[in-house]
Amino acid sequence: MVSAPSPTPEGFRVATAPPSTAAPITPDAATYTGPGRHAAPQLRPPLPVKMVIAGGFGVGKTTTVASISEIEPLTTEASITEVAAGVDDLTHTPHKTTTTVAMDFGCITLDPTLKLYLFGTPGQDRFGFMWDDLVEGALGGLVIVDTRRLDDCFAAVDFFENRNLPFAIGVNVFDGSLNHDLDEVRWALDVSESVPLVLFDARERGSVRDALLVVLELALARAER
Amino acid sequence: MASAPPAEGAQGSPQAGAVRPLRPYVMADDPEPPPPAPQPAAPAAPAATAAPVEPSGAAETEESPSGRSSLALRPFLLTAGRVAGGSSGSSDPPLPLETQVVATAEGLSALDGLAFERQAIVAACRVPQSLAELAARLQLHLNVVRVIAGDLHSARQLAVYVPQASTAQDVSVLRRVIDGLRAVPDSRGLPRGNRPA
Numbered sequence: 001m002v003s004a005p006s007p008t009p010e011g012f013r014v015a016t017a018p019p020s021t022a023a024p025i026t027p028d029a030a031t032y033t034g035p036g037r038h039a040a041p042q043l044r045p046p047l048p049v050k051m052v053i054a055g056g057f058g059v060g061k062t063t064t065v066a067s068i069s070e071i072e073p074l075t076t077e078a079s080i081t082e083v084a085a086g087v088d089d090l091t092h093t094p095h096k097t098t099t100t101v102a103m104d105f106g107c108i109t110l111d112p113t114l115k116l117y118l119f120g121t122p123g124q125d126r127f128g129f130m131w132d133d134l135v136e137g138a139l140g141g142l143v144i145v146d147t148r149r150l151d152d153c154f155a156a157v158d159f160f161e162n163r164n165l166p167f168a169i170g171v172n173v174f175d176g177s178l179n180h181d182l183d184e185v186r187w188a189l190d191v192s193e194s195v196p197l198v199l200f201d202a203r204e205r206g207s208v209r210d211a212l213l214v215v216l217e218l219a220l221a222r223a224e225r
Numbered sequence: 226m227a228s229a230p231p232a233e234g235a236q237g238s239p240q241a242g243a244v245r246p247l248r249p250y251v252m253a254d255d256p257e258p259p260p261p262a263p264q265p266a267a268p269a270a271p272a273a274t275a276a277p278v279e280p281s282g283a284a285e286t287e288e289s290p291s292g293r294s295s296l297a298l299r300p301f302l303l304t305a306g307r308v309a310g311g312s313s314g315s316s317d318p319p320l321p322l323e324t325q326v327v328a329t330a331e332g333l334s335a336l337d338g339l340a341f342e343r344q345a346i347v348a349a350c351r352v353p354q355s356l357a358e359l360a361a362r363l364q365l366h367l368n369v370v371r372v373i374a375g376d377l378h379s380a381r382q383l384a385v386y387v388p389q390a391s392t393a394q395d396v397s398v399l400r401r402v403i404d405g406l407r408a409v410p411d412s413r414g415l416p417r418g419n420r421p422a
Contacts, residue, residue, distance in 0.1 A: 043351075043352065043353050044353070045325030045353030045354075045386050047392070048388050049392060049393070074357070074362070075361055076322075076357050077367060105322075105357055107355075107358070108406070108409065110406065111405055114401055117323045117355065117357070133319070136321060137321055137323075137389070137390035139399065139402065140393075205411050206415065207411070209409050212406060213403060216402055216406065219393070219399055220396065220403065222394075223394045223395070223399055
């Protein structure tokens with residue numbers, strides 16, 4: 001790990017402490033090895049980047065993350081509070097004030113200064129609003145499709161299109177064979193020609209990597225415009 | 226239940242904080258009000274948040290155990306009901322999930338004086354990690370971690386590196402990600418491009 005004799009790491013805004021405190025924490029504090037007993041050089045964190053793995057329930061999002069993540073996929077909980085008021089039917093549970101939703105994620109350290117996080121969206125459509133949290137600052141998205149249940153992915157496709165997030169559609173080939181022609185799938189999904197459609201196997205690391213690369217190439221092409 | 230601290234006077238009663246409507250986990254038909262929440266560890270928490278439960282600072286270590294029994298039930302008791310962290314007002318966007326947090330030297334020296342979750346967070350942040358990893362590893366609610374991390378940052382015990390959203394359109398970053406990912410071997414150990422035909 002890289003220790004930190006550094007100015008502000010690239011790509012970061014160091015959150016400033018409120019005025020009521022003394023000086024804000026700057027990366028200079030990173031090298032501070034003052035009189036504290038436990039003082040140790042503070043490590044410089046890698047630049048975090050993220051991609052979003054979306055799709056319907058059970059299409060292989062977690063499998064995809066697990067295939068390429070360097071850690072066992074972790075699950076974190078986030079709650080729906082007032083946001084759910086108009087979404088959840090509270091008729092039968094009037095005292096219910098929160099719904100908890102879990103999302104899986106993994107990460108890959110690409111080099112000591114760069115770490116890619118992969119967040120799987122919560123599967124249910126009605127948790128879609130949480131995606132705002134997920135896609136803010138995301139490099140791109142991969143929508144995973146199971147051709148037996150195409151309509152499961154419409155919410156994700158709509159959302160990425162609306163947010164203008166670069167995304168590709170990955171058709172998960174569960175059993176090594178595809179029952180449909182890719183053109184048929186594209187027609188059924190009604191996505192524009194500019195959206196890449198790839199076949200991949202969520203269980204194969206190389207296959208997942210290549211699908212993610214398709215998304216990233218698209219994002220790069222867009223950024224270069 | 227441990228008694229509430231006698232923090233009357235200018236601070237107002239801590240009990241007033243216990244019934245604030247901010248906590249999403251409190252049910253409407255609670256048989257009795259919950260015990261007072263643990264106080265934020267940050268003695269220098271921002272004055273602007275107007276939280277009526279601001280601690281008197283020195284009382285921190287004595288007070289903390291009183292909120293412990295409710296841990297399993299109501300995550301936001303850990304944050305005194307606040308849903309926005311110390312360094313960000315509720316109007317600010319929440320810290321992104323991938324925000325990197327690292328313990329500062331100050332935080333590590335103060336480790337023995339911190340209680341429970343705060344101690345666990347600072348200790349875990351000896352290694353830089355994201356808020357999402359922190360929440361998952363410590364089995365804490367993500368939004369609770371956001372709040373406490375904000376408090377710890379205000380107390381200068383945690384450095385918070387907020388990623389900029391513009392990074393996603395940064396050509397050089399994208400190139401680095403692509404190059405890094407290309408080098409990731411597949412399950413047979415082959416990088417991209419070396420696949421058998």
